[in-house]
Amino acid sequence: MMYDIIIIGAGPAGMTAAIYARRAQKSVLVLEAQSYGGQIINTPEIENYPAAANISGFDFASNVYNQAKALGAEFKFENVLELRDTGASKEAVTKRGEYSARAVIIATGSANRKLGLEGEDRLTGRGISYCAACDGAFYRKKTVAVVGGGNTALEDALYLADVAEKVYLIHRRDSFRGDEATVERLKSRENVELVLNSRVTALNADKRLQSVEVKANDGSVRELKVDGLFAAVGRVPENQSFSNLIELDGAGYADSDESCRTKTAGVFVAGDNRRKEVRQLVTATADGAVAATAAIRYLNEG
Amino acid sequence: MAVIKVTEQNFKSEVLESSVPVLADFNANWCGPCRMLAPIVEEVSEERRDVKFVSINIDEEDILAEDYGISSIPCLVLFKGGEEVDRMVGLRPKDDLLDFLG
Numbered sequence: 088m089m090y091d092i093i094i095i096g097a098g099p100a101g102m103t104a105a106i107y108a109r110r111a112q113k114s115v116l117v118l119e120a121q122s123y124g125g126q127i128i129n130t131p132e133i134e135n136y137p138a139a140a141n142i143s144g145f146d147f148a149s150n151v152y153n154q155a156k157a158l159g160a161e162f163k164f165e166n167v168l169e170l171r172d173t174g175a176s177k178e179a180v181t182k183r184g185e186y187s188a189r190a191v192i193i194a195t196g197s198a199n200r201k202l203g204l205e206g207e208d209r210l211t212g213r214g215i216s217y218c219a220a221c222d223g224a225f226y227r228k229k230t231v232a233v234v235g236g237g238n239t240a241l242e243d244a245l246y247l248a249d250v251a252e253k254v255y256l257i258h259r260r261d262s263f264r265g266d267e268a269t270v271e272r273l274k275s276r277e278n279v280e281l282v283l284n285s286r287v288t289a290l291n292a293d294k295r296l297q298s299v300e301v302k303a304n305d306g307s308v309r310e311l312k313v314d315g316l317f318a319a320v321g322r323v324p325e326n327q328s329f330s331n332l333i334e335l336d337g338a339g340y341a342d343s344d345e346s347c348r349t350k351t352a353g354v355f356v357a358g359d360n361r362r363k364e365v366r367q368l369v370t371a372t373a374d375g376a377v378a379a380t381a382a383i384r385y386l387n388e389g
Numbered sequence: 390m391a392v393i394k395v396t397e398q399n400f401k402s403e404v405l406e407s408s409v410p411v412l413a414d415f416n417a418n419w420c421g422p423c424r425m426l427a428p429i430v431e432e433v434s435e436e437r438r439d440v441k442f443v444s445i446n447i448d449e450e451d452i453l454a455e456d457y458g459i460s461s462i463p464c465l466v467l468f469k470g471g472e473e474v475d476r477m478v479g480l481r482p483k484d485d486l487l488d489f490l491g
């Protein structure tokens with residue numbers, strides 16, 4: 088069967104695109120690698136989405152999913168490995184099969200950047216975490232380290248300072264990219280120790296993380312005993328599998344015009360994987376609407 | 390088969406002394422990925438009748454969570470003969486769960 092539009096990724100951007108496409112009577116297949124919702128399901132509270140003063144990420148995701156389903160969007164939980172363009176049709180390839188559509192919207196968002204250390208995957212959930220809001224509560228009265236220098240790292244450290252006994256904030260430079268006000272608040276916390284000009288070079292563990300080895304730019308090495316290590320070193324856009332059809336910038340974000348069109352006719356991008364300034368729910372859902380509208384126009388004109 | 394709620398009181402009898410393998414889902418109400426995973430676990434429990442599926446709320450059962458060193462949820466722990474044999478952390482699609490159970 089040939090769909091009008093295949094949407095890759097059932098995050099806020101992809102599901103909003105599905106709503107717009109269905110309201111224009113286009114047949115829609117949404118392919119999602121994990122479960123619907125995307126990153127936002129990780130947060131217990133959203134407080135900056137218009138018309139919803141306070142809603143959990145789970146409820147937000149479920150509402151959008153139910154809305155898209157009720158309008159007739161079809162969902163399949165399969166990871167898209169590859170996208171092919173044969174001109175008139177595009178084929179999305181998964182482990183289970185191939186799906187065709189006349190237009191495709193890539194709304195794959197972004198994933199946590201890893202530290203790239205040996206044992207990192209095995210220790211995830213055994214001391215290593217990428218989400219302080221999700222896992223912080225497990226470190227009550229314990230010692231933790233946060234790695235990173237942006238706002239996420241600063242806010243994670245501040246949050247953990249309320250929960251944990253001691254927090255190290257490890258950053259490879261001597262100044263932070265994040266808000267000055269947050270930096271000042273952190274500096275005033277007695278249980279926060281800044282470990283600057285340093286990077287984590289090894290993880291020591293038995294069954295779970297025991298300590299981290301930290302190497303300073305001057306070559307000195309320290310071992311910090313920690314129960315937890317929170318990586319806040321940014322996110323990586325999930326565009327690699329589609330680089331045959333879309334242009335990526337140096338950081339891996341997809342180039343597109345204001346209508347979310349890419350260099351390939353009939354292929355659109357929406358959400359956090361797109362090159363833009365603000366990566367939030369409102370911009371993700373806005374992209375979904377814009378990309379779907381552009382795809383609908385493409386179908387109607389073709 | 391449904392997913393049984395387990396507490397510290399019946400953990401020993403339902404999990405450690407179970408004659409069949411047990412998949413324990415450590416979760417919490419405030420955890421979005423846990424709430425996403427719950428229906429997937431439920432679905433898998435319908436397909437894998439040879440395994441017992443239990444759910445453990447870490448806020449109510451903090452001692453069990455501590456005993457098993459849970460530090461990230463959702464966390465699925467597989468028990469055989471009263472021993473932990475494997476664990477899987479985070480939200481995963483159904484296929485991964487089926488693979489995990491072997």
Ligand SMILES: Cc1cc2nc3c(=O)[nH]c(=O)nc-3n(C[C@H](O)[C@H](O)[C@H](O)COP(=O)(O)OP(=O)(O)OC[C@H]3O[C@@H](n4cnc5c(N)ncnc54)[C@H](O)[C@@H]3O)c2cc1C
Pocket residue numbers: 095096097098099100101118119120121122123124125126127129130132133134135136165166167168194195196197198218220325328357358359360366367368369371
């Ligand atoms: C902890 C946390 C808290 C946040 N809080 C807020 C907040 O309060 N307010 C706010 O506005 N924003 C918040 N954000 C940011 C917001 O979640 C993102 O901007 C938004 O989710 C982006 O939506 P998206 O659809 O572009 O991408 P994502 O949410 O990343 O969704 C992309 C989806 O695509 C799927 N996917 C990826 N690759 C493939 C593939 N190859 N095949 C199939 N599927 C694939 C992924 O599994 C995922 O479900 C928060 C983010 C985090 C992590």
